[in-house]
Amino acid sequence: MIERKMILNNKTGLHARPASRVVAFSKELPCKVYIEHNGKKAAADSILQLLSLGAKEGSELILSADGNGDKHSVEKLEAFLQILEG
Amino acid sequence: MQEFRAAQKASKGIALGKAYPIRHPDLTAEKREIRENETEREKRAFRQAVKRTREVLRPLARENAVFGAHLDMAEDETLTEGVERKIHDGKNAQWALEEQMEETCSMLESLEDAYLQERAADVRDVCRRMMAFLKGVEEEPFPQLKEEVVLFAKELHPSDMAKIDFRYVRGIVTETGGTTSHVAILARSMEIPVLMGLEGILTKVGKGQMTILDGNEGVLFLLPDEKTQQEYLEKQEAEGILRQKLKEMNRLPAVTTDGCRIHLYANVGGLKDIEQAVKHGAEGVGLFRSEFLYMESSRFPTEQEQFEIYKKAAELLKKPLTIRTLDIGGDKALPYYKFEKEENPFLGWRAIRFCLDMRDVFKTQLKALLRAAAYGDIRIMYPMIVSVEEFRKANQLLEECKQELKERGVLFRESIQTGIMVETPAAVLMAEELAKEVDFFSIGTNDLTQYILAADRGNQKLTKLYDPFHPAVLRAVAQVIRAGHKAGIEVGMCGEFAGDEGAVPLLVGMGLDECSMVSSEIAAVRYQIRGIAAEQMKHLADRVLAAVTVKEVKQLLKR
Structure with a gap:
């Protein structure tokens, strides 16, 4: 089990379009990754769960994964979120 | 003729045309409790519906990101697993789907973000597709439009938008939906007028009925009479011609037919307004209200905070930027500084009077302005000046600031222009003397009118009295322009008067150099x-300035 904290820089927050890109990206990762915000935890490959986080620019996110390739997956997703555009 | 008011003006413009109501097929679930041996069959039916929905969405998703998100939703296991669990609990597929849809939507609608709330409409859209497959109803093939129509619908889904041939759509009216919905956004980008929130309108409108949609005022007419139709045809034509001409002219300078150039500047109250100013082709900013920096803060903003905002403003604009120093007090309060209650706030401790007394606050702002001016054409404007001494005092503080910045070794602009707002009768009477010392004048007609006429502009009983077309106000304006030109400085105006259609010819005739407006x-x-000649306007101005009453003035200006 690995966890990483980060701040979301994306101007629009996790709106439909960026969330859709996160879903596509997460489906390619070797293990299931979760994004937590404000006590809510979403599977990164579920657009409905991602939208329901209500994450905005400046929101603190906790990324986590468990299983084969978890460290690699979390790092990849973090890097992806850092450069995510509206 | 029937007239309706819409709750939401979602997209501006005027549309006339025959009504085309779209009635979606009934997609409410038939609810039935199922026996255990039916579970597998219901699950299969649901999976089949999901599969077909995904097939429909896949090609759409490649073309449009909105449908990309829809496809993600259709593939989202949160949704499909939720439905299957409900089937497992003894509900038929339709019922399970509807319940899952409602739960998902209410979860999204409970979020604070209005944009995310609107995404519930996308979830509904996806679930409707599934429901249509489950129920075996063909979603009504969308109307093959052959003539220009005004569409009426309970709600338009983004998926509907893809099926509509917009060449034939003059306007859209819906019973529900908000201004941030995808439909509203799409319509605005296509310049199609839209009204939303007209509940029950589908029960009142008939196919082929003549309708008028006024997206500017938020009004809808069903079966309008001849007179209204004629009126709107004219409005529509005028609007179309004007919009076209304005677009073509956006990059052209404001020059009269005889070659007299007027600079058109924008009044702004924040960085967002600057983007608008650039978009509308402003040649600069004539009035940057710095108050917002102070009002949106929880303490007096620091030099660094202010510097960054002014610098950003200058870099966004890349054109002359006139920043008015803090105009606070009177009726404008600060959350963190308590002003004493005054008998006559407009005649009280405000603007430059406050700043000259609160020297540290003032100097913080001046230093930020000097530093930011190194990055753009920033000019400083002092408000509410009544005397030459006040201007000198302000500039003396500015010199002190330069000295201090020099000692700190910070980058700043040494030769910065300083001017004043002319908005008090005293400044008008002293205009010739002031003009010799300042770099520019900007006439603030809102306050000037109220001070010259001794009429509180917020007093409802005085609205008739408060009139910038009063000859006394106009003569004061003319006097300031003359005094400025005699000393060789530019004279601008940043009150509402500067953007008033009735006043513009007069101001051109008076020789105003710059108009600043929204x-x-x-x-x-x-x-x-x-469209006007300055020489002719000069004659008009001469006659207006000789007028004795407001009525005469307005007759001459045809107002």
């Missing part, structure tokens, strides 16, 4: 100026 008015004023 960005959205610039295009219309530019159009107006390009």
Whole structure:
């Protein structure tokens, strides 16, 4: 089990379009990754769960994964979120 | 003729045309409790519906990101697993789907973000597709439009938008939906007028009925009479011609037919307004109200905070930027500084009076301005000046600031222009003397009118008295322009008067150099100026300035 904290820089927050890109990206990762915000935890490959986080620019996110390739997956997703555009 | 008011003006413009109501097929679930041996069959039916929905969405998703998100939803296991669990609990597929849809939507609608709330409409859209497959109803093939119509619908889904041939759509009316919905956004980008929130309108409108949709005022007419139709046809034509001309003219300068150039500037109250100013082709900013920096803060903003905002403003604009120093007090309070209650706030401790007394606050702002001016053409404007001494005192503090910045070794602009707002009768009477010392004048007609006429502009009983077309106000304006030109400085105006269609010809005739107004008015004023001759306006101004009553003034200006 690995966890990483980060701040979301994306101007629009996790709106439909960026969330859709996160879903596509997460489906390619070797293990299931979760994004937590404000006590809510979403599977990164579920657009409905991602939208329901209500994450905005400046929101603190906790990324986590468990299983084969978890460290690699979390790092990849973090890097992806850092450069995510509206 | 029937007239309706809409709750939401979602997209501006005027549309006339025959009504085309779209009635979606009934997609409410038939609810039935199922026996255990039916579970597998219901699950299969649901999976089949999901599969077909995904097939429909896949090609759409490649073309449009909105449908990309829809496809993600259709593939989202949160949704499909939720439905299957409900089937497992003894509900038929339709019922399970509807319940899951409602739960998902209410979860999204409970979020604070209005944009995310609107995404519930996308979830509904996806679930409707599934429901249509489950129920075996073909979603009504969308109307093959052959003539221009005004569409009426309970709600338009983004998926509907893809099926509509917009060449034939003049306008859209819906019973539900908000201004941030995808439909509203799409319509605005296509310049199609839209009204939303007209509940029950589908029960009142008939196919082929003549309708008028006024997206500017938020009004809908069903079966309008001849007179209304004629009126709107004219409005529509005028609007179309004007919009076209304004667009073409956006990059042209405001020059009269005889070659007299007027600079059109924008009044702004924040960085967002600057983007608008650039978009509307403003040649600069004539009034940057720095108050917002102070009002949106929880303490007096620091030099660094202010510097960054002013610098950003200058870099966004890349054109002359006139920043008015803090105009606070009177009726404008600060959350963190308590002003004593005054008998006459407009005649009280405000603007430059406050700043000259609160020297540290003032100097913090001046230093930020000097530093930011190294990055753009920033000019400083002092408000509410009544005397030459006040201007000198302010500039003396400015010199002190330069000295201090020099000692700190910070980058700043040494030769910065300083001017004043002319908005008090005293400044008008002293205009010739002031003009010798300042770099520019900007006439603030809102306050000037109230001070010259001794009429509180917020007093409802005095609205008739408060009139910038009063000859006394106009003579004061003319006097200031003359005094400025005699000393060789530019004279501008940043009150509402500067963007008033009735006043513009007069101001041109008086020789005003610069008009500063709300960005959205610039295009219309530019159009107006390009159609008049300055020489003729001079004669008009002479006659107006000789007028004795407000009525005479307005007759001469045809107002």
